Amino acid sequence: KQEVTQIPAALSVPEGENLVLNCSFTDSAIYNLQWFRQDPGKGLTSLLLIQSSQREQTSGRLNASLDKSSGRSTLYIAASQPGDSATYLCALSGGSYIPTFGRGTSLIVHP
Amino acid sequence: KAGVTQTPRYLIKTRGQQVTLSCSPISGHRSVSWYQQTPGQGLQFLFEYFSETQRNKGNFPGRFSGRQFSNSRSEMNVSTLELGDSALYLCASSLDPGGDTQYFGPGTRLTVL
Numbered sequence: 332k333q334e335v336t337q338i339p340a341a342l343s344v345p346e347g348e349n350l351v352l353n354c355s356f357t358d359s360a361i362y363n364l365q366w367f368r369q370d371p372g373k374g375l376t377s378l379l380l381i382q383s384s385q386r387e388q389t390s391g392r393l394n395a396s397l398d399k400s401s402g403r404s405t406l407y408i409a410a411s412q413p414g415d416s417a418t419y420l421c422a423l424s425g426g427s428y429i430p431t432f433g434r435g436t437s438l439i440v441h442p
Numbered sequence: 443k444a445g446v447t448q449t450p451r452y453l454i455k456t457r458g459q460q461v462t463l464s465c466s467p468i469s470g471h472r473s474v475s476w477y478q479q480t481p482g483q484g485l486q487f488l489f490e491y492f493s494e495t496q497r498n499k500g501n502f503p504g505r506f507s508g509r510q511f512s513n514s515r516s517e518m519n520v521s522t523l524e525l526g527d528s529a530l531y532l533c534a535s536s537l538d539p540g541g542d543t544q545y546f547g548p549g550t551r552l553t554v555l
Contacts, residue, residue: 350492365543365544367546372530373548373549374446374547374548374549375532375534375544375546376546377543377544377545377546380543419486420470422485422501429487429498429500430475430487430544431487432484432485432486433484434484434522435484
């Protein structure tokens with residue numbers, strides 16, 4: 332059974348810092364990995380999708396990498412802003428395509 | 443393009459009742475997935491529908507069911523509600539099943555008293 336762990340569970344940083352969020356998984360037989368953000372009481376917003384054959388994806392200040400051999404993915408946020416404050420979740424879809432989510436990293440960026 | 447819409451947004455029910463939640467996917471999206479989110483268990487997959495057929499199902503009891511209509515709109519039903527069913531129920535749509543980018547709705551907050 333796939334298990335997904337996100338570290339750290341919570342993070343508080345000053346505005347402008349570059350930061351890295353981690354996602355680790357136990358089964359490397361994945362189909363893809365997706366990063367989301369969730370604002371309090373709201374649905375999820377898709378940030379980046381990395382297919383199994385890819386190593387990384389970039390969108391603006393966000394960069395996500397995938398290393399299946401080590402069972403890890405990282406989300407890099409450059410020059411963080413208060414608007415980046417949210418919970419960030421990673422989700423993996425395996426061969427059965429049933430997605431498994433991590434518990435998330437709660438990020439606060441203070442001015 | 444309009445996003446994924448879910449109705450109702452908030453719902454209060456009592457134990458033993460049943461409830462039906464609705465989800466309208468993004469226009470052109472044919473796959474709809476449902477999730478339950480609770481503080482204790484996080485986000486858990488309920489089921490996925492494509493072309494009116496249930497394609498995958500998570501580890502939930504038979505009280506949880508769903509269906510998809512020919513226009514891709516989907517409903518989920520929970521019968522004999524329990525206190526533990528209180529959660530945020532999220533719907534997501536994608537162009538196709540099998541791990542395509544998912545777009546989530548705002549969710550339905552269900553409270554069971």
